[in-house]
Amino acid sequence: MSGTRLYICCGSGGVGKTTTSAAFALQLALSGQRVAVLTIDPARRLADSLAVGPLGNEPQTVPLERLNPVPGGQLDGMMLDMKATFDDVVRRFAPDAESRDRILQNRYYRFVSTRLAGSHEYMAMERIFALYESGQYDAVVLDTPPTRHALEFLKAPERMSNLMDEGVMHWLSLPRDSFGFRALERGSEAVVAVLKRLIGGETIEEIAEFFHVFQGMWAGFRERSVQVRALLRGPNTRFLLVTTPAPAARAEAQEFVQLLRRDGLPFGGFFVNRVLPAPSTSQALSAELLPKRPEAIPHAEWEQICAGVRQATVYQARLASAEAPALAELRREAGDAPLWTLPEQDADVHSLDALAAVSALLAPAVAQLSRR
Ligand SMILES: Nc1ncnc2c1ncn2[C@@H]1O[C@H](COP(=O)(O)OP(=O)(O)OP(=O)(O)O)[C@@H](O)[C@H]1O
Ligand SMILES: [Mg+2]
Structure with missing residues (x-):
């Protein structure tokens, strides 16, 4: 088993998951570790702070030598590319070259590979699993896709595998002359019309072909998802919740911790972002x-x-x-688990130095999480 530690940063839309994951990953690297951070759709300036060129699906080494003093660790940054990751998965699990090419060229595949509900999350998991398996890193940090709700990320892969698993999958991969297929062909014209508009062309045939060829790969998928499940519940994983001192944060934090507990997922602590720093005096300035x-x-x-x-x-x-009251509530919610605060910054992160300044504030989190 790889000794790589895995940190998954969850949180509602816009709370600062991407910024916090990047800063946290940088701080892990500054503490001397070899780190990979998988960001999802980072703000342009943040991506520019991490990378020399455009940030893409392949790991790119962040030029830490530009920092003063030059740290001992290493940080590789990447941005999740859904399509490229799904293509890699197809290449890995396709039973032969012909099936692989048929899937990759299938128009329905091209459509679902970026849009299927939950596929974003599934691919993020897939990507970190590959990084974990490579054994090249001491730590892998995952930023999570923007969701309205922090918990959606945890539910998505399950939703996707249910969909792919029993239901639609079996039905659609029936032989072409079977009842199911004919029913689908004759089925809801409205649905077919919508699909045709979205995908274009010989929709039903392509959908059927996709599921038919895909079925040959499904065993590989399933085995992989069992391994991912085990990794997520393993001793090296920690789920972290990025939140803010907003009034709604408490209910979310409570639900998040409960859901983790119910599913046996290890909780690492809360990052409370954008906390307003108290001034050194509350008196008017002279x-x-x-x-x-x-x-x-x-x-x-x-x-x-x-x-x-x-x-x-x-x-x-x-x-x-x-x-203060909202923060106190979050502290109560955290119980024995740690809670770290990150103050509101005056400006967006726009350079590696600026990211390093934010990440220095996360040194206590890195120290505490690395201790276990
Ligand atoms: N502590 C902070 N102080 C000031 N600005 C911040 C702070 N944290 C994040 N921001 C800003 O808030 C915006 C949203 O941050 P970020 O993209 O990290 O959030 P997110 O949770 O990843 O959003 P999404 O759910 O859309 O992925 C960015 O403009 C970022 O620069
Ligand atoms: Mg984000």
Whole structure:
């Protein structure tokens, strides 16, 4: 068994999963580990911070030598390419070259390989499993696809394999002259019309061919999914929840931990992102700290600016303390599990140095998670 550790960063849409996973992975690398991070659709500036060229499906080594001091670890970044990953899976499991080519050229395959519900998540799992198996890394960090809800990621692969497994799969792979096939052919014209519009051409034939050829690969898929299941429940995996101090976060955190427990998935802790830092004082700033009025600014206007600046610490302290109850609730939810906070940053991550600055804040998380 590979000693690679696996960290899966889940969370609702827009909470900062991609940013946090990249920063966390970088911090693991800065602590001397060989790390791979699989990001999903990173913001352009974040992708540019990680890579020298365009970030793609193949691991690209992040130029850590640009940092000062140069760290001992290694970080490979990549961005999930659904189609390329699904193609790799087909190549691996196809029983022969002919079946492989028939699937890869099938129009229905090209359609489902990027759009089937749950396939995004399935492919992400597939990709990390390959990284894990390669034995090249001490740690693999997975960012997860944008979902409305953090829990959807956990449910998706199951949904996909149910769909592929018994139901549609068996029905559609019946021989062409069978009742099932004819029923489908004659079946709901509306559905067929929609599919035709989406895929174009000889829809039904291609769908039937896809499932027919695909059936030959299904045993491989199933075996693989059993291995992935085992890996996700293994001692080297930790699920992490990226969240924010928003009022809805508590219910989500609670549900997340419960679902992990129910499914026997190991919980690693919470990253609470975008926490407003409390200022060093909650008093208004002394007028003496402010500069002299520049000639160009009229007296009344300057007074207003100064009043605003002087009160900034008061407002910031008020906002930070308004978040305190939500944070306390999250801490209670975490129980014995760790919770780390990541403050709101002034600007988006736009360079490797900026990412390193954010990742330094995650040093306690790296230390704690690496200790086990
Ligand atoms: N701590 C932070 N301070 C300031 N901005 C942040 C912080 N964390 C994330 N952001 C910004 O919030 C936006 C969303 O972040 P990110 O893309 O990491 O979220 P996500 O959870 O991956 O989103 P999606 O669900 O769409 O994948 C980005 O513009 C990012 O720069
Ligand atoms: Mg994201």
